Amino acid sequence: MDRPPASILIIGSGEFGLTTALSLALRPTFSSTTITLLDRLPFPAADGSSIDSSRIVRPDYSDAAYARLCHEAQTIWRGADATHPLHGIGADGRYTETGLVLTAEEGGMAYVDASYATVAKLLPELGVKCELELLETREDVGRVCRTGGGALGVRGYANWTSGWADAEGAVRFLRAAVEKTGRVTFGTGEVVGLVEEGGKVVGVRLKGGVEFRAELTVLATGAWTPGLVDLSGRSVATGQVLGYLPLSTEEWESVKEMPVVFNLSTGIFVIPQHTDHVLKIARHASGYLNPTTITDATTGTTRIVSTPRTVVTDPGLEAPAEAKAAFSATLSSLVPQFSGKQLSSTRLCWYNDTATGDFIVAYHPTKAGLFLATGGSGHAFKFLPVIGGHIVDILERKADARFASKWGWPSGAVEVVTRDGSRGDGGVQMVLELAD
Numbered sequence: 044m045d046r047p048p049a050s051i052l053i054i055g056s057g058e059f060g061l062t063t064a065l066s067l068a069l070r071p072t073f074s075s076t077t078i079t080l081l082d083r084l085p086f087p088a089a090d091g092s093s094i095d096s097s098r099i100v101r102p103d104y105s106d107a108a109y110a111r112l113c114h115e116a117q118t119i120w121r122g123a124d125a126t127h128p129l130h131g132i133g134a135d136g137r138y139t140e141t142g143l144v145l146t147a148e149e150g151g152m153a154y155v156d157a158s159y160a161t162v163a164k165l166l167p168e169l170g171v172k173c174e175l176e177l178l179e180t181r182e183d184v185g186r187v188c189r190t191g192g193g194a195l196g197v198r199g200y201a202n203w204t205s206g207w208a209d210a211e212g213a214v215r216f217l218r219a220a221v222e223k224t225g226r227v228t229f230g231t232g233e234v235v236g237l238v239e240e241g242g243k244v245v246g247v248r249l250k251g252g253v254e255f256r257a258e259l260t261v262l263a264t265g266a267w268t269p270g271l272v273d274l275s276g277r278s279v280a281t282g283q284v285l286g287y288l289p290l291s292t293e294e295w296e297s298v299k300e301m302p303v304v305f306n307l308s309t310g311i312f313v314i315p316q317h318t319d320h321v322l323k324i325a326r327h328a329s330g331y332l333n334p335t336t337i338t339d340a341t342t343g344t345t346r347i348v349s350t351p352r353t354v355v356t357d358p359g360l361e362a363p364a365e366a367k368a369a370f371s372a373t374l375s376s377l378v379p380q381f382s383g384k385q386l387s388s389t390r391l392c393w394y395n396d397t398a399t400g401d402f403i404v405a406y407h408p409t410k411a412g413l414f415l416a417t418g419g420s421g422h423a424f425k426f427l428p429v430i431g432g433h434i435v436d437i438l439e440r441k442a443d444a445r446f447a448s449k450w451g452w453p454s455g456a457v458e459v460v461t462r463d464g465s466r467g468d469g470g471v472q473m474v475l476e477l478a479d
């Protein structure tokens with residue numbers, strides 16, 4: 044970046060778009076830059092990945108770079124830095140350290156063991172509060188799940204300094220912080236294509252034909268990104284399932300001490316949402332594909348990509364029966380006292396998955412004027428308090444931008460299946476089949 048762009052247009056008001064907007068708005072370098080943020084839906088986008096009741100916040104990674112980044116984010120989630128622009132984001136029930144039990148089945152322990160090794164070494168080195176408990180047997184796992192039911196895995200460990208965040212509440216807090224800067228203009232409009240002139244992206248075309256121009260366009264469109272720009276072999280939208288089990292006040296009593304429980308063999312995790320007495324169940328997996336033929340708005344060429352199918356495109360959409368059965372089996376084992384109770388709702392939520400699980404925060408290699416901040420791969424939310432600074436460091440092409448290489452433009456592949464070790468299903472993607 045020789046000089047700051049006169050105008051920056053950010054598409055997407057989820058975690059990546061809003062944190063980029065906040066960091067741009069607060070940096071003196073961009074004090075003369077016009078910043079605009081568009082989303083296809085009024086805020087908060089009902090089917091955005093960042094909008095949900097809860098997301099796990101854990102430094103429990105096999106990769107030390109993410110463990111360290113989560114530690115930095117937790118400092119802000121915990122309210123330990125009063126000078127930070129998002130100070131207070133974890134207050135009022137938006138962040139809770141219930142602890143996290145990371146477990147798996149026999150033969151599926153590699154990620155659990157690697158993660159333990161990482162946090163057991165790194166967190167003490169950083170001088171961080173860190174309470175780890177090794178769980179040697181199925182009985183140990185069952186004891187710390189504190190549900191009165193069975194164990195979700197054969198062994199593992201608990202990190203009592205991990206927890207979860209109220210995702211929608213945190214994104215609303217973030218949006219208010221962006222608004223408070225007074226530097227960002229918000230708008231609603233669905234981008235259907237990029238506007239390109241002389242090999243350069245000069246803006247976007249909205250549904251209805253209106254063009255919106257800017258010197259730099261930032262795509263922070265999550266799982267919708269592969270439908271807007273050709274990312275074949277670099278990222279793929281995968282559908283992931285969620286369900287919600289609301290409990291009465293009396294029922295909640297039997298699970299009120301429960302930590303977040305995550306089985307890396309099945310991918311299923313359960314978050315005890317004390318704020319609304321809901322057990323949220325979800326599956327971190329290779330997920331569903333929804334192959335769709337896309338026609339490029341500029342060139343007219345077609346390609347097939349997986350695109351999100353959500354309650355916005357398909358009102359009443361629910362998780363496939365196979366997923367509901369998996370949820371039911373897990374809940375019967377973990378909280379047998381509630382067997383027979385029905386989930387109040389289920390949902391498909393979409394990851395923008397990369398092969399390594401690393402994000403894509405980079406200038407497009409051949410389309411000048413286009414920057415991408417995406418590729419969350421199902422684990423970006425926890426970094427919300429700190430990720431914007433890193434995104435804008437890369438955007439500014441700072442020589443010391445810490446994640447420039449890790450989040451750089453990925454090398455292409457024939458197909459993208461995330462193999463970061465956290466998906467226990469062996470990379471089996473299923474084609475989404477729903478009754479029309």
Ligand SMILES: Cc1cc2nc3c(=O)[nH]c(=O)nc-3n(C[C@H](O)[C@H](O)[C@H](O)COP(=O)(O)OP(=O)(O)OC[C@H]3O[C@@H](n4cnc5c(N)ncnc54)[C@H](O)[C@@H]3O)c2cc1C
Nearest residue numbers: 055057058059083092093099234265267419422423424425
């Ligand atoms: C089921 C599920 C569970 C997860 N669990 C965790 C977890 O426990 N811990 C964790 O750290 N992370 C978790 N994640 C990952 C995390 O939530 C995501 O990585 C993160 O929220 C992605 O943010 P985003 O800004 O890229 O996408 P989004 O929040 O989806 O934002 C993209 C925005 O772009 C807009 N948009 C899309 N297309 C267009 C268009 N054409 N025109 C205009 N606007 C458009 C959308 O409306 C949307 O608002 C989970 C994700 C899912 C789906």
